[in-house]
Amino acid sequence: MTIRLTTAAAAIALLLGGNWALAGDKPTDPQIAHIAYTAGVIDVEAAKQAIATSKNKTVVEFAESMVRDHESVNKQALDLVKKLNVTPEDNDTSKALSQAAETKRSELAKLTGADFDKAYVENEVAYHKQVNGALETLLIPSAQNAELKSLLETGLKLFQGHQQHAEHVATELK
Amino acid sequence: MTAAVNPLRSAILALLLGTAAIVVPARAETIEVTIDRLAYAPVEIEAKVGDEIEWINKDALVHTATVKGGADVLLPAKKSARLLLQEPGSFDYICRYHPNMKGHITVRP
Numbered sequence: 358m359t360i361r362l363t364t365a366a367a368a369i370a371l372l373l374g375g376n377w378a379l380a381g382d383k384p385t386d387p388q389i390a391h392i393a394y395t396a397g398v399i400d401v402e403a404a405k406q407a408i409a410t411s412k413n414k415t416v417v418e419f420a421e422s423m424v425r426d427h428e429s430v431n432k433q434a435l436d437l438v439k440k441l442n443v444t445p446e447d448n449d450t451s452k453a454l455s456q457a458a459e460t461k462r463s464e465l466a467k468l469t470g471a472d473f474d475k476a477y478v479e480n481e482v483a484y485h486k487q488v489n490g491a492l493e494t495l496l497i498p499s500a501q502n503a504e505l506k507s508l509l510e511t512g513l514k515l516f517q518g519h520q521q522h523a524e525h526v527a528t529e530l531k
Numbered sequence: 532m533t534a535a536v537n538p539l540r541s542a543i544l545a546l547l548l549g550t551a552a553i554v555v556p557a558r559a560e561t562i563e564v565t566i567d568r569l570a571y572a573p574v575e576i577e578a579k580v581g582d583e584i585e586w587i588n589k590d591a592l593v594h595t596a597t598v599k600g601g602a603d604v605l606l607p608a609k610k611s612a613r614l615l616l617q618e619p620g621s622f623d624y625i626c627r628y629h630p631n632m633k634g635h636i637t638v639r640p
């Protein structure tokens with residue numbers, strides 16, 4: 358399980374970092390908006406799966422926090438793109454993220470009880486780590502619009518908190 | 532549980548009944564704590580019994596100000612809420628939803 362999780366995390370890192378680096382250009386604001394929004398939707402969906410599946414109070418409460426926060430940030434993102442009159446633009450990174458999430462979702466769907474809890478929370482740690490890394494090294498530095506950059510920075514701070522929260526829940530499950 | 536609700540309820544009651552001015556000593560103050568980007572500012576508060584704390588949540592996120600085994604103030608996005616300090620002591624508090632948000636209140640008698 359650990360190996361598979363690590364591989365998934367590495368794959369996302371590669372997708373988020375590698376693609377653009379290889380292409381030699383940075384994502385545009387409409388692409389950044391789409392990636393950030395997609396990343397949020399993915400975590401909300403994962404959380405909803407956890408809320409429906411888990412019987413562990415700590416895990417369910419963590420998942421509820423993920424829904425609350427990511428939906429709120431995504432609403433802010435939608436308001437912002439509307440205000441700026443930009444259309445989020447689908448791109449390979451967003452597609453790859455969604456695909457990886459779908460694989461993870463069906464993987465988790467086969468698990469129940471403590472196995473599910475452990476796998477969900479470990480993936481939350483890995484996922485937030487990867488998204489935070491992408492925000493820090495690629496998305497924030499590439500963002501041109503000041504308001505978009507500021508929203509991404511707030512998101513980073515929030516998701517770093519999520520990562521710590523997930524790490525804390527993970528140690529509690531051991 | 533009772534302890535968690537009481538200070539807040541008393542604060543609300545005092546406000547509703549308009550008795551705040553009578554109950555609270557003349558020198559009672561309102562201390563403002565701003566929440567911006569997942570941080571309380573200031574982090575450290577010095578207060579005295581009878582003072583009120585007002586948390587002003589500038590984030591578009593729901594936060595709380597929660598003392599373990601004590602007060603639990605819900606702070607909806609872009610809203611503020613108050614707490615009347617009724618007992619002296621030294622209190623660490625956190626946001627239940629974002630446990631890395633931390634603050635501290637010292638209440639003198």
Ligand SMILES: [Cu+2]
Pocket residue numbers: 593594595626627628629632
């Ligand atoms: Cu919070």
